Amino acid sequence: MTGLLVVVGFFVLLSIGIAQLNRLGRLTTVVLLPHQRGVLFRQGRPVRDVGPGKYRVWAGRELLVHGDVRPITVNYENQVVSLADGFAALYGFSASVEVRDIRKAMYSARDFTQVPAAVLLRCARRQLHLSSSSSLKVDKDSVSNRITEAAKTKLTATGFELMSFRLPQLAIGTMQPVDPQTTPRRNSSNG
Amino acid sequence: MPPDVLNTVASIIGPVVIITTVILGRRARLRKRIVIPDFRRGVRFVGGVFSGVLEAGSYSVDSRKELITIVDMRPQPILMERVGFQDALKHQGVISFGTELLVRDPKLAASALRDQVKDAYVLARETVRTALSKQIVADNGDAARLAQTLTAAIRAELAKVGMGISDIEVTELWSSSPSAQYSEDSVPTVVQ
Numbered sequence: 001m002t003g004l005l006v007v008v009g010f011f012v013l014l015s016i017g018i019a020q021l022n023r024l025g026r027l028t029t030v031v032l033l034p035h036q037r038g039v040l041f042r043q044g045r046p047v048r049d050v051g052p053g054k055y056r057v058w059a060g061r062e063l064l065v066h067g068d069v070r071p072i073t074v075n076y077e078n079q080v081v082s083l084a085d086g087f088a089a090l091y092g093f094s095a096s097v098e099v100r101d102i103r104k105a106m107y108s109a110r111d112f113t114q115v116p117a118a119v120l121l122r123c124a125r126r127q128l129h130l131s132s133s134s135s136l137k138v139d140k141d142s143v144s145n146r147i148t149e150a151a152k153t154k155l156t157a158t159g160f161e162l163m164s165f166r167l168p169q170l171a172i173g174t175m176q177p178v179d180p181q182t183t184p185r186r187n188s189s190n191g
Numbered sequence: 192m193p194p195d196v197l198n199t200v201a202s203i204i205g206p207v208v209i210i211t212t213v214i215l216g217r218r219a220r221l222r223k224r225i226v227i228p229d230f231r232r233g234v235r236f237v238g239g240v241f242s243g244v245l246e247a248g249s250y251s252v253d254s255r256k257e258l259i260t261i262v263d264m265r266p267q268p269i270l271m272e273r274v275g276f277q278d279a280l281k282h283q284g285v286i287s288f289g290t291e292l293l294v295r296d297p298k299l300a301a302s303a304l305r306d307q308v309k310d311a312y313v314l315a316r317e318t319v320r321t322a323l324s325k326q327i328v329a330d331n332g333d334a335a336r337l338a339q340t341l342t343a344a345i346r347a348e349l350a351k352v353g354m355g356i357s358d359i360e361v362t363e364l365w366s367s368s369p370s371a372q373y374s375e376d377s378v379p380t381v382v383q
Contacts, residue, residue, distance in 0.1 A: 014212055041226060041228045041229075043226075043247070043248050043249050044226060044227050044228050044229055044246070044247030044248040044249065045228075045229055045247060046228075046229070059224070060223075060224030060225075060226070060249060061224070061226065061249045062226065063226040063228055065228060080273070081287075081363055082285065082363060082365035086365075106230075107230055107265060108265070108266070109265055109266055109267060109268055109291075110263050110265045110266075110267050110308075111267075114267075114268060115268060118268035118269075118270055118289065119268075121270055121272070121289075122270065122289040122360065122362055125272070125287055125362040125363055126360065126362040126363070129287075129362060129363040129364075
């Protein structure tokens with residue numbers, strides 16, 4: 001009789017266990033490579049930052065969100081900007097950015113790899129637009145430094161570090177109409 | 192309790208427990224658990240009807256009846272570079288600015304937009320053109336005022352689809368004077 005009750009008790013516990021199994025989730029293994037960093041979320045909240053290595057994660061309760069922290073190279077050429085005095089500049093820049101704080105970077109954008117390019121394009125255009133053609137002719141380094149400083153501040157706030165910035169292409173010109181016969185009429189919807 | 196009664200009870204409980212175990216096991220397999228981190232939200236539909244927005248946490252979902260649409264709440268940086276416009280005085284101009292797209296209402300954004308970023312970007316660009324056509328853009332000194340006007344106009348438009356933007360930073364503003372050579376057929380070029 002006692003044996004029978006033990007068997008019944010076992011099945012009762014088993015059914016409760018199975019019912020709870022789904023709540024617990026599956027234990028899975030996540031491996032982060034040397035160039036990856038991640039943040040472990042438990043019940044949707046960030047618990048800790050994790051570096052390279054092997055981690056056991058309860059799939060139903062925990063989530064390991066990881067990202068690549070290898071340097072991001074940003075390179076743009078032949079960008080046109082109007083200057084403060086009505087002239088125009090043709091410019092190009094290259095930069096290298098590294099992720100310093102994966103959690104900040106992760107929260108900074110849906111795809112954090114797009115942040116450096118967006119920040120650098122914004123800062124470069126703004127600083128050049130605020131400059132005059134004469135100041136650019138005299139002191140190109142000054143505008144390059146201003147772009148670097150502005151970008152550094154914004155990038156640091158989002159978990160990145162600007163490793164290098166160069167402005168190899170910078171030419172001054174004027175805004176002028178082009179020959180209508182050689183240029184197709186612009187579609188107003190394309191701008 | 193007499194032994195034969197116990198035997199009868201056990202013989203009933205045994206199969207019931209086995210059947211319950213099998214049913215619970217099958218139900219457990221049909222349900223799956225999802226984790227929603229704090230930078231996302233889940234828009235839950237039960238039987239095709241909206242039933243709520245899930246905050247950060249771990250949830251059990253019955254895939255036969257429920258559908259969870261995950262919405263990413265993180266900002267999306269966007270740049271609009273050299274957008275051509277014609278202001279209220281028919282002056283041609285070029286504006287560039289940067290901002291960040293944000294999801295304000297996950298339910299509305301999930302149901303109103305197929306691609307939140309692309310669709311909101313197009314809406315914002317068209318709003319900029321419309322707003323600028325009603326403005327008089329004199330010179331670069333207008334940038335701050337214009338940024339406020341554009342921010343308000345885009346926010347009002349995107350609010351209809353559950354989206355929003357951070358404050359706009361105007362990075363370039365160029366407007367032709369009436370005597371300038373810039374015309375609809377002209378494009379900005381650089382003459383070295």
